[in-house]
Amino acid sequence: MAKRKKSKSQDKSVWALLLLGLGIVGALAAYVKFTPADRVPEPMRRPAVSSQKPTPAAVQVWVFTPHAEGIDIGFDRTHMPVPEGVDPKVYAANEFLSKSKIAPEGARLVSAQVIEGEAQLHFNRAFDTTYGSTDESALIQGLQHTFGQFPDIQNLRFYVEDTPMSTTGNIDLSEPVPVLR
Amino acid sequence: MKRLLLCLIPWMVIGTAAAGGDPRPATVSFTHFGSARDLVWRVDEECFVAPSVALRWGWKTSLAGETASVAVDGRRVDVPLARIEKTPALPLRQILERLGGDSAWRTGKDTLDVWGIVKSATIDGGTFTLEASLATKPKVTRAEDPARVVIDLPGLKLDAKTSIALGPRAKVEQRPDGVRMILETDETPAMVGIAQQPARVFTYDLRKGFSGDLATVETSDPASGAASEISTTTPPETPDPPQLPVAGPLTLANETKASALLGIKLPTGLKEAPTVTRPEPAVIEVLFPGATFQGDKPEGSTIESLEVRPTEQGSVLSIRLARPMGIEIATVSSEMQIRLLKPEVGNGKLAGKVIVVDAGHGGSDTGARSPDKKVAEKDLTLPIAQKLAQRLAAQGATVIMTRKTDVAVELHSRPEVANRNKADLFLSVHINSNTTGKTSGGMTFYHMQDPICALLAECVQREIAKVSGLPNYGIRSDRSLYQSGLAVLRGAKMPAILMELGFINHPTDRKRMLTDDFQNAVADAVVQGLKVYLGDGKAKEE
Secondary structure, three states: OHHHHHHHHHHHHHHHHHHHHHHHHHHHHHHHHHOOHHHOOHHHHOOOOOOOOOOHHHOEEEEEEEEEEOOEEEEEEEEEEOOOOOOHHHHHHHHHHHHHOOOOOOOOEEEEEEEOOEEEEEEOHHHOOOOOHHHHHHHHHHHHHHHHOOOOOOEEEEEEOOEEOOEOOOOEOOOOEEOOO | OHHHHHHHHHHHHHHHHHHHOOOEEOEEEEHHHEEEOOOEEEEOOEEEEOHHHHHHOOOEEEEEOOEEEEEEOOEEEEEEOEEEOOEEEEEHHHHHHHHOOEEEEOOOOOEEEEEEEEEEEEEEOOEEEEEEEEEEOOEEEEEOOOOEEEEEEEOEEOOOOOEEEOOOOEEEEEEOOEEEEEEEOOOOOOOOEEOOOOEEEEEEEHHHHHHOOOOOEEEEEOOOOEEEEOOOOOOOOOOOOOOOOEEOOEEEEOOOOOEEEEEEEOOOOOOOOOEEEEEEOOEEEEEEEOOEEOOOOOOOOOEEEEEEEEOOOEEEEEEEEOOOOEEEEEEEOOEEEEEEEOOOOOOOOOOOOEEEEEEOOEOOEOOOEOOOOOOEHHHHHHHHHHHHHHHHHHOOOEEEEOOOOOOOOOOOHHHHHHHHOOOOEEEEEEEEOOOOOOOOOEEEEEOOOOHHHHHHHHHHHHHHHHHHOOOEEEEEEHHHOOOOOOHHHHHOOOOEEEEEEEEOOOHHHHHHHOOHHHHHHHHHHHHHHHHHHHOHHHOOOO
8 A cells, every 4th residue: 555655656756857847848949949049058059950951151161272482381261152062171171172282183081070179080092191391281281270260170180081190291190280270 | 364365275276286296397388489398397287487497588587485476578477486396486377377378288298388379460550560478589581472571470379369450461370380470562671680589569660661671670578678670671870979889798607518698788779689690500690780799708618709890780799609509599688698508419529429310201101202203202312311321320420220221110210219229319301392382492490499409400401501502491490380390300309300402393403302413412411510510520611
């Protein structure tokens, strides 16, 4: 008998918890729905997953191109729209690679996965080569600038396919490479 | 009482960290000054430095009980004083935070990188002004096509709070080793120079710059209250009355086997900063624009002779040293300080030295390649390194090569060979490439701002330039390429340099570098440069 009583009170508790949970979820949804956008915290404003296709005008990136300043390298940048369905980070990097002409033809960034501020850059096999120090510096700096435009990235890690890269000739890439902003 | 206790908490934390923590030797890479290794410690996340280290950055410390008062560029910061290994120590990161500087420990290393933050870069009424939280030393160059002035400020960073208000003809950009300002002009400015006076605030008169004949860069040093100016091609105005300010005397202090400190008293009427050049590895020249110098050779064995000669710009003090030495320059109040760092050269002979010769790249690591892919860097570095090794061995040196055949060698293991064998010197042979420009010529890199490595690079590059037949770009810090420098130089625990002998993608360079004549001449030149560095037989320069 005592056991039955205890079981009923447990059922009531479960129902109460469920209702409370639903209430919180509902309140949160109402808050996001009805609160003006500028009062919603930044992380909640970004849709995590969207089935809607992004409008082409909404996504633009800076594309960097190197130019010679004596023996130094400087960078120009132009705003470019990202083609539909393309990762803006991958697009910006590949545009830099093709415009700079430093990396071999066909060298491409395949994906850029960001985990806790670190972008893991997976390049194809053609990227896996070594350079003279000026070219290498221009290549790495160009990528540092390119990824520096994305606020969620602080550091870069270089991979060829899934193998970590240790260098592109003279620079130690086994450590995280900070972006340049 | 409660308030008193609350005030004491930060002091107690510092005291506990220093006394009860686990201080371990650390390195500080401080803006444009480069690395300091002695009397630097890490305790958890704080970095402690002795006041003598801070003095090298122009920071003056006065101690009062358990508090240190640090004067930096006209500002004063009071911090709790710690004691490590019985030495007074300042909490560097705490001071930097108060000054608005930035610092970060390198991942997995006990090396603290210190940066000044650019607070603002503006153009207002024809004047470009840049203000930073820490002082730095600008390097000013002119460039053509389009005509522009390029001002490099090593050790500075832009951040989210930097206020930038520039017109379309000026820009500020972040580079690995600092900040670069580029100011477009209508014609090539008749100015090129290097400011030796570190400062926090820099101004550039665009109207003068645009006129093309009076381009000057002014630096102001709040610590001394004196304004200084980079050298221009226009002669200084004749002072009225004609009595020129007098710099001097020259003092020599703290003379040891490893270093010495030169002090030059600067006059109050000096309106331009003195500039320091090194016309020869063992000669330092100080130009006092619009001023003269009076003083005698101080007692001691570091300085061989002094000479003063008048020029259109002002008097030049020429200091001949007993042998080539590294230099670090700082201005503290009204005194210019030149720290002389004497390289450890043993008996000063090449014979008996252990030298690691590193032929860059190898095996599957081809390095740079010619546009037609027929010539690879690895195939040029090996014969040059072999020729160099033969010549060094003939002089009696013990030579270790990181590779003798066409094999790949890990980047990290190259300096490791030198460290393991306790080598005296590490020499890395490389060929450059620059797809972006049509550059021709050679240069030698040293690590960060290490004055001894810079001296070694200077000695060797000067000799290479005499024989290579290619343009000479002199010596450069590897920080100009990448913020942590080149891997082989960073890993070497002894004086180390990386020689870039020419550009493989430039037809003239490539043709020349493939010849036996070039390879033999360069190998001879490197040997001669090492002799100059070591003071071996007082190797004569042409």
